[in-house]
Amino acid sequence: MFTSRFLVSALALAAGFVFAIGSAAAESKATVGKPAPDFTLTDVNGKKVKLSDFKGKTVVLEWFNPQCPFVKYAHGEGPLKDASKKPGAGNADVVWLAINSGAAGKQGNGVELNKQARADWKMDYPVLIDDSGKVGRMYDAKTTPHMYVVDAKGTLVYRGALDSAPLGRAKGGVVNYVQAALDDLAAGRPVATAETQSYGCGVKY
Template sequence: MAQQSRQLTLGAKAQNFALLDMITGNLVSLEEAASPKATVIMFICNHCPYVEHILPALVEIARTYQARGVSFIAINANDASQYPQDGPDHMKELAKQMQFPFPYLYDQTQQVARTYQAACTPEFFVYDGGLRLCYHGQFDSSRPKNDIAVTGEDLRHALDALLAGRPVPAQQRPGIGCSIKWRVA
């Protein structure tokens, strides 16, 4: 069953974090990885069909916008004890296979996902140069089996507005995907 992202207050300041990048093995903090132009924080995972559906386009869009000064950070917060395919080794394998041009961070404690109020994968948070939230929602309207082309339209519109110095439209469609797999107490 699909999960929808929560509605968040635009303008909220991003909270710093430091997580291990499964690609390089280095600790990556938001402060170090953020861009003075725009920063995209995205919650993804390996096994979600919604993520798998957009992944090639996401990698392409990240490359395009990184060339324009936008920073991209991917975070996986799923409980790997219940979903081993979302564990660190598999994350590294997927990142290499898809040639991720961005860090793929593992939120093992799930604290970053809780702080950001992330609910699903994929879910996108776009911050301006001052790390204020200006977009929170979907990649585009394409879903597995809905026959809508994967374009990244919603994310691209937000980034284009930021890069042009225009406000990002306040009407934003929530992200829809698999729920984050929370650790059971």
């Protein structure tokens, strides 16, 4: 009897422990409408950057690979050229962070390569190195670029494509989803389009 009760209790505790682990794992995954998971990464200049340090500001996250044609277009002549300096997007309350989640040795990875790309494109925001892929998987980043917007309260309010025109090609009018999300936040409105399908090169985990 004692053995049976002990076994039942042990199984119940184990089940609870597994559930707790599963819940913690689920909570650490980025979900639109929920608090954005915190992270700390190092930029190409060796400086540590922590997402939660920007609480009170809107944060734009851009998954980045300087050798991806979609990233090259977006920064060279497309919508990410000077994006962080545009009205609304370039005010003191909006922070931009690029993240490269490519594994060591994969195409587009390497501190010097990313540092050079940042200089070539005159990016005025950090490029963070996530070569373990931990942060990319936490946010389920699938493409470069893959865009995220975190509001001043730390809530993830947008995830998806940069715009509706891959490589500048679109049917009908072009919608810049990131700019639209920033405009909604600046006006005190809920983000009208909170999630879209991203496009670009696959993240090289």
